[in-house]
Amino acid sequence: MDVKGRGCSSAIQSEEDTDLRRGPWTVExxxxxxxYIANHGEGxxxxxxxxxxxxxxxKSCRLRWLNYLRPDVRxxxxxxxxxxxxxxxxxxxxNRWSKIAQHxxxxxxxxxxxxxxxxxxxxxxxxxxxxxxKQFKDTMRYLWMPRLVERIQAAATPTTTTCGPTTTTGTTSTAASANQHYVNTNNNIGKGKGHMALPHGVIGGAQVNITPSYTPENSSTAASSESFPRQVSPVSDLTDYYHNIPVVNNTNPADYTFQAGQFGYSDSLISPCGYYSHGVDHFSAMEQNNNQMWLDCGDTSDNLWNIEDVFFLHQQLNNNM
DNA sequence: AATTCTGACAACCGCGGTGGA
DNA sequence: CTCCACCGCGGTTGTCAGAAT
Incomplete structure (x- = not known):
C-alpha cells in the first residue's frame, strides 16, 4: 500500500496506516x-x-472524488x-473506459x-x-446501434409514425407466429418511406456526428479505428422496414429519407430474410430455450434486443459454420 | 407480510504503466 | 537506474432497493 507521506506529518502516518477505514463513505x-479539495485542490x-x-x-479518496463527489459528475x-x-x-x-469517459x-x-x-x-x-x-459485435453494429439511432430520432420527432421500435413481435408469439410476422415484414419491401431529423451535434456535451451512412465497412468494431466522427445508419426496426435504408441528402447531412428497395448490410452478410429461409429450425430450438425472452422486449432503454437480433445472431453463427 | 432473488451501482484490490526525484 | 507516488484498468465484491415467490 502506498501510504507514504509527502506533505504531512509522518507521525500521524503510522497510526493511520493501522486504522484505515473501508466501505461506504459517510456524509462527514x-x-x-x-x-479539503475546495481549499487545496485535488491531487x-x-x-x-x-x-x-x-x-x-x-486511492479511496481519489475514487470517491472522481466517481461521486466531483461537482460536474453526472x-x-x-x-x-x-x-x-x-x-x-x-x-x-x-475497454478503455477512461478514454471513453472523456467523451x-x-x-x-x-x-x-x-x-x-x-x-x-x-x-x-x-x-x-x-x-x-464477432457475432455479438456485428449484432451490436447492425442492430443495436442503428436501433438506438432510430429511437433517438423517434424521440426527437415524436410525430414520425414509422419510427420507433415496433419490435415487439407479440408477447404471444411462438416461433411460427414470429416467423409469420417476419414473412409479412419482408413483404413490405419498398413500402416504407420516412423522413427523419437526425440527432446531430452535442451528445452529453460531446461533439458527435451521427450521419446516416453507417456501414459495416466504416464501422469501427474492427481493431483499426478511423477518425471520429463516426457514421451511424438508422437501419433499425427490422420488423417494419427492414429493407429501407436512409439516403443521405447531400445538401444536409442531418436530413435524410428512407428509400425503398435498398439494403444496408454489407455483402458479407446475409440478411435475416436469408436466415429465415434456412434457419427456422435453429431458431425454434433456440427459442424453446429462451422462452419469451426475446419477444417481450418493451420500449425501455435496455430492451434493444428482440427477435430480429436473434435472427441476426444466429445467421452470423451459421455463416461461420 | 416475510423471505429470497436479482439488478444496479459503489467501492475495493491487484497489477502494470508513467513520470518525477 | 531505482524508487516512489499516482493513475488507469480489469476483475471482483459489497450494499441496497425493488421484484418475485
Missing part, C-alpha cells in the same frame, strides 16, 4: 473531502487523505445518446464500465455469445 467523510491523494483527516487511502440514467456513444466508442477503443462529460469510467458489464454483457449472455465475439 464526504464533507471533509469536499472541503497527491495520499497526503491529501491524511491532511484532510480522513482515515482512507489516497448522475442518473444513461441516455440513449450516451448509450450509442458508449457502444460506438467501445467498438473503437475496447461523455460528467460520466465516470467506473459508471461506464458498470453500464457495460451490467447491461451490455447481460445481453451478450442472453444471446449466449461472448461479448467480444
Amino acid at each position: 467523510e464526504d464533507f471533509k473531502l469536499i472541503n 497527491r491523494w495520499n497526503s491529501l487523505a491524511r491532511c484532510a483527516g480522513l482515515r482512507r487511502t489516497g 448522475r442518473g440514467n444513461i441516455t440513449l445518446e450516451e448509450q450509442l456513444l458508449i457502444l460506438e466508442l467501445h467498438s473503437r477503443w475496447g 461523455l462529460p460528467g460520466r465516470t469510467d467506473n459508471e461506464i464500465k458498470n453500464y457495460w458489464r451490467t447491461r451490455v454483457q447481460k445481453h451478450a449472455k442472453q444471446l449466449k455469445c461472448d461479448v467480444n465475439s
Whole structure:
C-alpha cells in the first residue's frame, strides 16, 4: 500500500496506516473531502487523505472524488445518446473506459464500465455469445446501434409514425407466429418511406456526428479505428422496414429519407430474410430455450434486443459454420 | 407480510504503466 | 537506474432497493 507521506506529518502516518477505514463513505467523510479539495485542490491523494483527516487511502479518496463527489459528475440514467456513444466508442477503443469517459462529460469510467458489464454483457449472455465475439459485435453494429439511432430520432420527432421500435413481435408469439410476422415484414419491401431529423451535434456535451451512412465497412468494431466522427445508419426496426435504408441528402447531412428497395448490410452478410429461409429450425430450438425472452422486449432503454437480433445472431453463427 | 432473488451501482484490490526525484 | 507516488484498468465484491415467490 502506498501510504507514504509527502506533505504531512509522518507521525500521524503510522497510526493511520493501522486504522484505515473501508466501505461506504459517510456524509462527514464526504464533507471533509469536499472541503479539503475546495481549499487545496485535488491531487497527491495520499497526503491529501491524511491532511484532510480522513482515515482512507489516497486511492479511496481519489475514487470517491472522481466517481461521486466531483461537482460536474453526472448522475442518473444513461441516455440513449450516451448509450450509442458508449457502444460506438467501445467498438473503437475496447475497454478503455477512461478514454471513453472523456467523451461523455460528467460520466465516470467506473459508471461506464458498470453500464457495460451490467447491461451490455447481460445481453451478450442472453444471446449466449461472448461479448467480444464477432457475432455479438456485428449484432451490436447492425442492430443495436442503428436501433438506438432510430429511437433517438423517434424521440426527437415524436410525430414520425414509422419510427420507433415496433419490435415487439407479440408477447404471444411462438416461433411460427414470429416467423409469420417476419414473412409479412419482408413483404413490405419498398413500402416504407420516412423522413427523419437526425440527432446531430452535442451528445452529453460531446461533439458527435451521427450521419446516416453507417456501414459495416466504416464501422469501427474492427481493431483499426478511423477518425471520429463516426457514421451511424438508422437501419433499425427490422420488423417494419427492414429493407429501407436512409439516403443521405447531400445538401444536409442531418436530413435524410428512407428509400425503398435498398439494403444496408454489407455483402458479407446475409440478411435475416436469408436466415429465415434456412434457419427456422435453429431458431425454434433456440427459442424453446429462451422462452419469451426475446419477444417481450418493451420500449425501455435496455430492451434493444428482440427477435430480429436473434435472427441476426444466429445467421452470423451459421455463416461461420 | 416475510423471505429470497436479482439488478444496479459503489467501492475495493491487484497489477502494470508513467513520470518525477 | 531505482524508487516512489499516482493513475488507469480489469476483475471482483459489497450494499441496497425493488421484484418475485
